[in-house]
Amino acid sequence: MERVPLTSAAVVAAAAGLADEAGFEAVTLSAVARRLKVQAPSLYSHVKDREALLDGVAALALADLSQRIATAIAGRAGRDALDGFATAHREFAREAPGRWQSLQRRAGDTVVRSDAARRIVVLNKAVLRGYPIPEDQHVHAVRLLGATINGYLALERIGGFDHSHPSPDVSWRKTVQALDVLLTAWPADPGDPS
Amino acid sequence: MERVPLTSAAVVAAAAGLADEAGFEAVTLSAVARRLKVQAPSLYSHVKDREALLDGVAALALADLSQRIATAIAGRAGRDALDGFATAHREFAREAPGRWQSLQRRAGDTVVRSDAARRIVVLNKAVLRGYPIPEDQHVHAVRLLGATINGYLALERIGGFDHSHPSPDVSWRKTVQALDVLLTAWPADPGDPS
DNA sequence: ACTCCCAACCTATACCCATTAGGCATCTAC
């Protein structure tokens, strides 16, 4: 069995794969080392510590997500773009649950300053492009979008919808519809007649 | 220093206190044992395992949250009730961050079947009472409410809003306003003219 | 009062984890 030399990228990729298969909390240096058939201390040649490893997974995740979103909203505007955006998020959470979960923690500096993070910001604004939202309201709209979508996926993941009917798919469609309604008629600030 | 006899409730309360002070992830049997000045194995007389301990914290949290919500929406309807509801959530997340976090994981059976969980369901429906939402849409509205509010608090907690302006307080008010707009004019199903 | 049983604490242990320190082998540059 030929052993491939380790690299930082290979270590992070192994961690990401493990996250998706066994859950984010199962990503330990020990588990990743076993997966790569080395001893755990050997990983410190490639990652600073466990925190840095998890940040590496998060950076991978963000890159993947931003790519999915870019593809999903390309050439689309308004409700179509919103649908694509929301669907990209949900499919990412489904297909790469461990990577999705890596994004639910406070991001380290390397993640915050990554190209993928910047791309996500751009894509968030792009979704709003087809809606009549004042520029000064964009940050609120982006935050509301992110909160609602991510919040929905988080509750779904922990079984928050398991104890009521109908299936989360139905409520998801209604949720995206509601977001479209909101973005289409963004509420004015109280006391602002426009 | 007189040592008070341990009880299951005391162990869970100590864990909850530790969660709020040091973070949910800091709640280990070892740390709780130190807090109570006993050895970790002694806790097994009172809790089955770590998972059960964490479920105990979640049950405490849910009871606290449901009480806060009940107080905040009592005698209120429509937008007032929604404001109280949302504020109760956010203040809970602020004042008891570790307990809040205990609710972000899949709940064990004891939590799902608790009185507090049932109370939360009732209170969720009570918030909708002042809004013209068809009965068959209540589950969607409750899920959207929970997703948006919880999602907002989660993103806020992990610093998701730290890299943009203005302060999350402003976006929070807009978010609650948006929820009110939605609940006031709940979007009809596509193809449903009413 | 005495005895027995049970509950609640303890220590010891096994196994897991993260991380550091030091060793060894290989490769590269001088």
Next chain:
DNA sequence: GTAGATGCCTAATGGGTATAGGTTGGGAGT
């Protein structure tokens, strides 16, 4: 050839979870 850097290893430390077995004190029964 030699020295230094790199990348792996083992050993060790200190933290965690959970089980097994021991001790002590309290309560109940005779």
